[in-house]
Amino acid sequence: LQLQESGPGLVKPSETLSLTCSVSGFSIIDSTYYWAWIRQPPGKGLEWIGSIFSSGRTTYYKPSLRSRVTISLDTSESQVSLKLSSVTAADTAMYYCARDRDPNASGSMPAHWGPGIWVTVSS
């Protein structure tokens, strides 16, 4: 299993941050795992953003971000996507995608991580 985040490294304030996590070596749809997005602002700790079930029908979001976040699956491309709207400088962070260690864990025990992608919000 390998995960690789991709997307623009620079996003302007008020715009939408769009990231993709490409999954290889594992079938997104033939499983009962959750896929999560987690971020880490510079020099700070980890913040769980949300997760999505492999069916794509169940998502969990951090309440304080819920109005701005959408996590989705593209099973044909084996990708997990993150969209975060109306970004500000506070959204500058390393963004990680991850898969739970165990099935049906709701995104609660990310054990397989991508290397992360650095996103800066600046004009």
Place this chain on the structure above:
Amino acid sequence: DIQMTQSPSSLSASVGDRITITCRASQNIFDFLNWYQQKPGKAPNLLILSASNLQTGVPSRFSASGSGTDFTLTISSLQPEDFGTYYCQQSYGTPFTFGPGTKVDIK
């Protein structure tokens, strides 16, 4: 949200030392507690799940315990490769919050 705290925020210890990191949850999370190690520039690595269960491949010098609101991670004999920042994370309920981290330096 469940708030997680950790102490100390940083520590410096010598190779061979025994170190303990404490994590506290703002409410009862039973044994829904994971520990991660993160090295600079790298993604976190899951060490311990369900409060006391070593993830596959994690050296036996790592151990953890606790339940309810108070948890500990112990490294019985610190090794040079154990430097990094350690995070606890509650897996009891969404959002799955992390502690602020404990930075471990090797003297």
